[in-house]
Amino acid sequence: MDAFSSFFDSQSGSRTRWSHESLKNFRQISPAVQSHLQRVYLTLGCALVASAAGAYLHILWNIGGFLTTLATIGCITWLMATPPYEEKKRASILLGAALLEGASIGPLISLAIDFDPSVLVSAFVGTAVAFCCFSGAALLARRREFLYLGGLLSSGVSMLLWLHFASSLFGGSTALFKFELYFGLLVFVGYMVVDTQEIIEMAHMGDMDYVKHALTLFTDFIAVFVRILIIMLKNSAEKNERERKKKRRD
Template sequence: MEFFTKQEKDTVMQFTDISPRVRQHLCQVYATLCIGCLCAATACMWTPSCVTKLIVEEILFSCLCVGLILALAFVMLKKGGNNDQFVKSACFFAISFISGIGLRPLVDRAAEVDPIIVTNALVYTGSLFGTFTFFSLTTERRKMLFIGGFIGSIWLGISTTYLISWIFEISLVDYLQYNILILACLSLFVIYNTQLIVEKASMGDYDYTIHATELFIVLLRIFIKIVVILIILSMVAKANSDKKKKEKDGDSSDEDAQ
């Protein structure tokens, strides 16, 4: 028995309730987002080790990078509306490039723990972002916008709980659990943000660079959280393996002594 008829499948793929103009806008948003991701990946791959060392060891350099990102974001927001897309696109690509430079220390750390972590993180990030984006676009307009407040409340609760655990050194939420819960919130935020962009475009807001920037921030956070989670899991697995190996070696030594 077929669960979907051909007509139903075609309706889903056409993204019900999304007008042709909004679909065109979404194509511009995701094309800009892809270019931004390429800029970040290029910066992360080709950043010299001396720059990476500055990011890790020099707080002033890190603050300078953050300040530059904020300045570029201010320029983008100042040029509101659907005009000056070239300037705003240049600012977005610069933000993406600087963000990629900032990712390099984390990527290097992941490669030290296990070289496969970065590849797995890229696959997981793309799969997760693509799945939740598709779900959001194929869901009826405005149907999932209510989760914005829900996500904010959960995020605040998780962050507060983790902060209390860290300050008072009590076991409420550990670092791994915290990152997993935040990753779940970010996944839901993909749905919310995508539907919000569709709704803004339906009301005449076609500022695709700003919308691409919003999605890029979420996508970058998802990638970071996945990398951190994989690093923790890999380190735990390695520690358990070393522990078992030591116990096995200890048992072998006892048998030899006897």
């Protein structure tokens, strides 16, 4: 937690030193890596569009579920096993995985649409803003400045897995569910920063696999989006319940 505090403190402390010119200062990133990042973010955008299409297909035909989740894992495994020089094939596999991932979270999106469509829009906008802010902070920060967070975040993911395993065996409480939700959101927001800087460093060392890098950021985006959407749905449902109880008393 101290590491996350230091991240926010460093950003707030440097805020006064930022100017219009400093926001465009990418001298630490070579032109080749800048070009690579453009391809990564373009591929990420295409993957998000494919994911939205998958969610729409679920709404039409109710195809999302456990099987699409398994198919998503299979596509990601296939992508990682495909040689990097087969770019078109790997990009197609990524779009297929994104489509299936969108169908997998389709039931949650369908629930949000039935409950309140504005919640879905707010969750997506909130995720997009968070991604732009944290990924942008990683681009503008000194190289390797936040890579040390990787070990802490890996420990956080391990903790989440063990908590989920324990709750599935012994039963979970509302407090534990809330902890998993908010702590998981904090972890994957941190991964947005770490993965962005890691992609930059790997590109500087010659790893220009933009499909794999786009997959990494896509995974972070979806993980944050799902958690924000669940939090907003839960808060909205609790608010509606309080209002109904108030009306009954009145």
